[in-house]
Amino acid sequence: MKKRTILATLLLTATTALTQSHWIIPPNTTSTSVGIYEFRKEITLPDAPRTLPIHVTADNRFILYINGTRMGDGPALADPQHWRYATYDIASHLHKGKNILAATVWSFGEASGWFQFSLRPAFALWTDTPSPLTTDNTWQVRTESAWTIDPKAAKVGPGFILNAAANDWAWNQPKDRATWSPAEPLPNPGWTLQPDTLPAMESTPTQPGKIVRTTTSTHFPEQSLTIPAHTKTTLLLDRATLTTAFPSLTVSKGRASRITLTYAEALYDAKHEKGNRSDITNKTMDLTLTHDVFLPDGSPNRTFTPLWWRTWRYLQLDIETGDQPLRLDSLTAAFTAYPFTEKATFQSSDPELAKIWDVGYRTLRLDAHETYMDCPYWEELQYIGDTRIESLISYVVTGDDRLAQQALRAFAATSLPSGLTQSRGPARQYQLIPPFSLLWIGMIHDFWQYRPDNGLVAELLPKTRAVLDFFSSQQRPDGLFVYNDKPGYFDHWNFVDWAPAYKKGVPPQDPDGGSTVLSLQFIAALRDAADLEQNFGDPARATAYRAQANTIAATVYRKTWDATAGMLAETPAHQVYSQQANIMGVLLDVIPPAGQQKVMKTILADELSGKPLYPPDSYPIRASYYFRFYLARALDHAHMDDLYLNLLGPWHEMLDMGLSTWAENPEPARSDAHAWSSHPNYDLITLVAGIRPASPGFHTVDIAPHLGNLKDLTVSIPIPTGTIKVSYKKHTNGMDTTIELPEGTTGTFHYEGMDTPLHAGAQHMDTFINPF
Numbered sequence: 178m179k180k181r182t183i184l185a186t187l188l189l190t191a192t193t194a195l196t197q198s199h200w201i202i203p204p205n206t207t208s209t210s211v212g213i214y215e216f217r218k219e220i221t222l223p224d225a226p227r228t229l230p231i232h233v234t235a236d237n238r239f240i241l242y243i244n245g246t247r248m249g250d251g252p253a254l255a256d257p258q259h260w261r262y263a264t265y266d267i268a269s270h271l272h273k274g275k276n277i278l279a280a281t282v283w284s285f286g287e288a289s290g291w292f293q294f295s296l297r298p299a300f301a302l303w304t305d306t307p308s309p310l311t312t313d314n315t316w317q318v319r320t321e322s323a324w325t326i327d328p329k330a331a332k333v334g335p336g337f338i339l340n341a342a343a344n345d346w347a348w349n350q351p352k353d354r355a356t357w358s359p360a361e362p363l364p365n366p367g368w369t370l371q372p373d374t375l376p377a378m379e380s381t382p383t384q385p386g387k388i389v390r391t392t393t394s395t396h397f398p399e400q401s402l403t404i405p406a407h408t409k410t411t412l413l414l415d416r417a418t419l420t421t422a423f424p425s426l427t428v429s430k431g432r433a434s435r436i437t438l439t440y441a442e443a444l445y446d447a448k449h450e451k452g453n454r455s456d457i458t459n460k461t462m463d464l465t466l467t468h469d470v471f472l473p474d475g476s477p478n479r480t481f482t483p484l485w486w487r488t489w490r491y492l493q494l495d496i497e498t499g500d501q502p503l504r505l506d507s508l509t510a511a512f513t514a515y516p517f518t519e520k521a522t523f524q525s526s527d528p529e530l531a532k533i534w535d536v537g538y539r540t541l542r543l544d545a546h547e548t549y550m551d552c553p554y555w556e557e558l559q560y561i562g563d564t565r566i567e568s569l570i571s572y573v574v575t576g577d578d579r580l581a582q583q584a585l586r587a588f589a590a591t592s593l594p595s596g597l598t599q600s601r602g603p604a605r606q607y608q609l610i611p612p613f614s615l616l617w618i619g620m621i622h623d624f625w626q627y628r629p630d631n632g633l634v635a636e637l638l639p640k641t642r643a644v645l646d647f648f649s650s651q652q653r654p655d656g657l658f659v660y661n662d663k664p665g666y667f668d669h670w671n672f673v674d675w676a677p678a679y680k681k682g683v684p685p686q687d688p689d690g691g692s693t694v695l696s697l698q699f700i701a702a703l704r705d706a707a708d709l710e711q712n713f714g715d716p717a718r719a720t721a722y723r724a725q726a727n728t729i730a731a732t733v734y735r736k737t738w739d740a741t742a743g744m745l746a747e748t749p750a751h752q753v754y755s756q757q758a759n760i761m762g763v764l765l766d767v768i769p770p771a772g773q774q775k776v777m778k779t780i781l782a783d784e785l786s787g788k789p790l791y792p793p794d795s796y797p798i799r800a801s802y803y804f805r806f807y808l809a810r811a812l813d814h815a816h817m818d819d820l821y822l823n824l825l826g827p828w829h830e831m832l833d834m835g836l837s838t839w840a841e842n843p844e845p846a847r848s849d850a851h852a853w854s855s856h857p858n859y860d861l862i863t864l865v866a867g868i869r870p871a872s873p874g875f876h877t878v879d880i881a882p883h884l885g886n887l888k889d890l891t892v893s894i895p896i897p898t899g900t901i902k903v904s905y906k907k908h909t910n911g912m913d914t915t916i917e918l919p920e921g922t923t924g925t926f927h928y929e930g931m932d933t934p935l936h937a938g939a940q941h942m943d944t945f946i947n948p949f
Contacts, residue, residue, distance in 0.1 A: 199301065199303075199311065199363070200299045200300070200312070200363040200366040200368075201299065201312045201313065201314070201318070201362055202298060202361050202363045203360065203361070204318070204358055204360075208296060208297040209286060209297075210284065210286070211285055211288060213281065213282070213320070213324045213484075214282045214283070214300075215282070215349075216282060216300050216317065216318045217277060217357070218277070218312075218316045219275055219276070219277055219278075220275075221275050221276070222271060222272070222273055224273050225271050225273055227268055228266055228268045229267050229271065229304075230265070231304055231310060232263070232264050232302070232303050233252075233262060233264075233265065233301070234251065234263065234300075235252065235280065235300045236295055236298065236299045237282075237284050237295050238252065238283060238484075239280045239281065239300060240280065241263075242277075242279040242349045243270035243271065243276070243278060244276055244351075245279075245350050248267060249263060249265055249377060251373065252373060253547040254603050255294070255371070256587075257296055257368050258590065259587075260368035260371065261370070261371060261373040262301075262372060263373050264373075277351055278302070279349035281321070282299075284298035287328075288326055289334055290332060290333045291333075291556060291557075291558055291605060292558050292603060293334065293603075293605065294603060296367050296368065299363055299366070300312060301366075313362055314359045314362060317357035318359075322343055323339060323341070323343035323344035323345070324484075325337070325338040325339075325340070327470070332555060333467065333557050336467060336468050336470070336483075337484060338469070338472065339469075339481050340472045341471070341472055341473050341474035341476070342432075342475075346479075375515070375580065376515075376516050376579070378513050378515060379513060379515070380423075380511045380512070380513055381512045382511060383420055383422055383512040384416065385508045385509060386414030386415050386416040386489075387417075388413065389413055389414065390412075390457060391411065391413065392409075392410045393410045393412070397412065397508070398414075398507060401504055401507070402504070403502055403503070403504045404431075404434075404496055404498050404504075405502050406499065406501055407498060407500070408496075408497070408498050410495075411493060411495050412493065412496070413457070413491065414494075414508075416489065416490050416491075416492070418539065419488065419539070419543060420488070420543070421512065421514055421543045421546070422486060422510040422512045423486050423487070423510065423511045424438065424482065424487060424489075424508065425481070425482045425507075425509045425510070425511070426438065426505070426507075426508050427478060427479065427480040427506040427507045428480075428481075429477040429479070429506055430477070430503055430504055431475060431502065431503025431504065432475030432500070432501045433472075433475075433498075434472070434473045434496065436470065436481075436495070437464075437468055437469070437495040438468060438469045438470075438471070438481075438492065438493070438494055439468040440467045440468065440488060440491075441462055441463060441467075441490070441491045441493075442490055442491075442848075442849040442850065443490065443491065443849060444460035444462060445461060446459060446460050447459070449463070450844075450845055451845070453834050454836055454837070454849065456835065462493045464495075467488075469481070469483050469487075478506065486513050486546075488553040488554040488850070490849075514543060514545055514546055515546055517541070517545060517574075518575055518577070519538055520576050520894070520895040520900070521574040521575070521862065521892070521895065522891070523858075523866075523890075523891075523892050525887050525889065526887050526888040526889050527822075529829065530861065533828050533829075533861075534861065536832070536837060536838060536855075537839060537854075537855035538574060538855070539837065539838055540838040540850055540852050541567060541570050541571070541574070541852050541855050543850050544563075544850060544851070545567065545852070548603070549564045549568070549584055549852070554848060554849070554850060555847060555848050559584055559587060559601055560600055560601045560613065561598070561601070561614070561616050562600075562612075562616055562672075563803075563852060564588075564620065565619060565620040566803075566856050567581075567852045567853070568624070569623055569627070569859050570855055570856065570858050573858075573862045573863070573868075573894050573895075578628045581624060585620060585621060585633065585637060587602045587603055588602050588617050588620075590603075592643065593609075595647050596640075596644050596645075597611055597614045597643075597647050598613070598640070598644065600670075608670070609669040610670050611647075612672065612673060612695060612698050613672070614644045614647075614648075615644065615699060615701065616698070617641075617644070618645075618702040618706050619701060621634060621637055622705035622706075622708060625708075625712075625874075626874075627870060627874075628874065628897065629897045634712075635713045635714070638709055638710070638713055641706050642706075644702070645702065645703065645722070649725070653689070655736070656733075657690065657729070657733070657749070658690050658692050658695050659691075670682075671684070671695060673694055674757055674801050675841070675842045676755070676757065676798050676800065676804070677799075678753075684747055684757065687750045691750075692748060693746065693747050693758040693762075694747065694761055697761035697765055697767060699726075700726045700733075700765050701761070701764070703722045703726035703729075704722070704723065706719075707723045707726070730765065733745070733762070733767050737758070738768075739754070742779075743776065744758075744762075744776050744780060745758045745767070745768065753798070754797040755798035755800075756780045756781075756800045756808065757804055759776050759777075759779075759780050759797070760780075760800065760804070760810075761811075762776070763811040763814055764807065764810050764811045764814050773811075774817060777811065777812065777815050777817055780797055802840070802841070802851070803853045803854065805824075805856070806853070806856040808824070809821060809824075809856065809860045812824075813864055818864045818881075820885070821864050821865060822865065822885040822886065822887070823885065825857065839855055840854060862892060865884065865890065866892040866905075867880050867927075868880050871924055871925065874897060875898070875922075876922070877922065878896070878918065878924035878925075880901075880903060880916060880924060880926045880927065880935065882905055882914075884905060884907065888906070889904075889905060889906040890904070890905045891905075898922050899918075899920065899922070900919060901916075902915075904916075910945050911943065912943075912944050913941075913942075914926070914928070914941070914942045914943070914944060915939065916939070916940055916942070917938065917939040918935055918937050928944050
């Protein structure tokens with residue numbers, strides 16, 4: 178009977194009830210404490226249970242062990258009002274007799290990455306009813322003194338120094354030597370918990386790199402390497418492609434040695450320029466970049482793995498030995514990222530497009546973890562402008578929208594009393610980019626078009642109204658924007674694009690404001706919101722939004738169209754002109770349809786004629802890699818899709834520069850892995866293969882290929898009902914086409930002025946072009 182009672186207490190199901198759990202903290206810590214802590218609890222079981230779900234969270238993060246086996250880590254990134262917890266069924270890791278539950282918990286305070294919120298060091302583990310597992314003062318805790326936090330890389334979190342001699346290597350085992358203290362329950366915890374709806378991050382072995390420069394003859398890491406006593410040596414490894422991974426270095430002996438691991442996207446020349454990323458001649462590692470330090474203790478098989486993943490193409494080991502030789506036993510790596518599965522395929526007669534596709538997908542992977550992010554090396558922050566593009570790529574390449582839904586809600590959680598969202602989230606540093614709030618509305622509209630509605634649009638709709646109300650309050654009497662440094666005006670960071678002629682990414686303005694491109698972005702958001710209101714909210718509001726958008730559009734055209742230049746000016750003063758403003762003017766029909774192709778040819782004249790893409794005195798202002806996403810949409814809107822493949826010069830140039838992921842902007846690029854530059858993966862599907870939703874949720878499809886100079890193209894993409902497969906093969910008089918739609922899906926094929934109905938299943942069309 179007693180045995181049954183114990184098991185009945187332990188065999189529990191999930192709950193979110195905080196009243197049934199206790200947050201616990203290390204003694205003598207406060208909200209400002211910074212440290213790494215170890216918690217553990219011994220339980221004795223009369224038998225192993227068949228199932229035992231537990232829920233775990235921590236501030237900042239935890240790694241959970243059951244009887245020395247790593248169960249998982251977390252929590253997924255969020256703000257304190259939406260703090261995540263993870264759920265594990267630990268039954269298979271338990272056995273009859275004594276069992277050890279253990280967790281490494283760290284809280285880095287101001288040394289945390291900018292993406293990481295923190296209230297104080299704390300840990301919580303619970304079940305749905307009180308049980309011996311629940312965290313309370315029967316749990317033990319100690320401060321880990323072997324690890325030192327090095328805050329130099331604060332944007333993405335600290336580096337680490339591990340002193341092996343001070344480390345208790347058996348702390349999470351039954352026979353632990355450490356001295357422990359009772360943990361303290363935390364009254365009135367400040368976190369509001371929500372379940373983590375994302376899958377566990379991928380963990381897959383990957384190669385750490387190959388030696389490309391060394392002061393020691395070596396075949397490491399394929400073979401072990403012994404470094405003599407009193408020696409300094411450097412090993413530079415190159416992976417050939419960038420990765421996000423946990424490196425693990427195992428060593429033996431080497432007491433009093435020092436090993437510094439430095440991680441970088443690229444090497445730098447004497448001018449601190451990257452140049453061709455594959456050329457290491459006369460280039461060195463910038464040792465001020467992200468790095469960790471391992472101090473061996475002379476024992477065999479000591480392994481260092483940092484607490485947070487690292488980003489690198491180049492990894493440098495700087496080693497200094499003491500009185501004892503050091504043996505490098507192994508260097509391995511475990512790739513980590515959101516577990517996307519590439520379901521789309523793209524094969525064409527141009528092998529360069531396969532390279533562009535592969536590099537773009539790799540860039541998306543590295544920029545997607547528990548959130549999307551702008552870049553994995555420099556910031557790891559989820560920005561709206563980047564995330565809109567990343568989400569669209571995810572929809573058409575992977576069919577997985579879980580990370581996008583996380584992002585939409587994360588941005589909604591940043592809403593301010595003004596009505597604006599912040600530019601990024603989760604992020605502990607406040608930042609406002611008002612145009613990004615408009616793009617968030619577009620991102621909701623994208624979700625509605627590409628994914629089945631699950632109530633998310635209606636959930637977020639009220640906050641879209643607050644955004645548009647704010648923008649309406651910032652209009653001049655003529656409908657254009659006032660934004661300057663006067664109190665109460667549009668005085669935030671109005672980033673539009675990293676164009677060199679845009680100061681800090683902000684378009685020019687007249688003394689009284691009146692930005693064309695910002696007014697156009699407002700029009701886009703009003704029209705997207707009108708669609709959402711018509712289908713999920715208030716039709717009267719939808720009508721008002723459309724009327725407001727049309728009024729602004731008329732004002733923009735009347736005040737900024739320059740007939741002499743043949744394009745829209747950046748402001749009513751007609752002093753500056755940009756691709757950005759005219760891209761949006763075409764996309765939104767502010768420029769009348771009859772004149773759109775002429776405008777597109779005007780703003781692309783240099784590029785189409787083969788002149789340098791980014792000359793210093795370029796006119797009009799050129800769109801960066803990021804804003805060329807909207808350029809592609811404008812080409813499509815102006816029925817000029819067949820030019821698209823001719824405009825991929827920037828991506829071919831990046832391949833020629835040895836980049837394995839797409840850069841943030843043209844040289845000199847800070848970041849070598851910015852997923853907003855991966856939009857060709859989306860463009861190749863939606864413009865070149867021509868596959869896009871014809872109705873919300875992709876219930877019906879439009880297929881309108883624009884192959885340009887391609888001779889053949891085969892593509893498949895996931896949609897909510899299954900997989901669309903298309904194959905195009907040009908011949909002398911036309912094109913041979915095969916299209917397969919999943920069950921329950923219909924659509925229309927558009928080619929050479931002909932519209933052909935499509936049905937579920939396979940269908941074949943041989944389209945002939947009329948020579949007359």
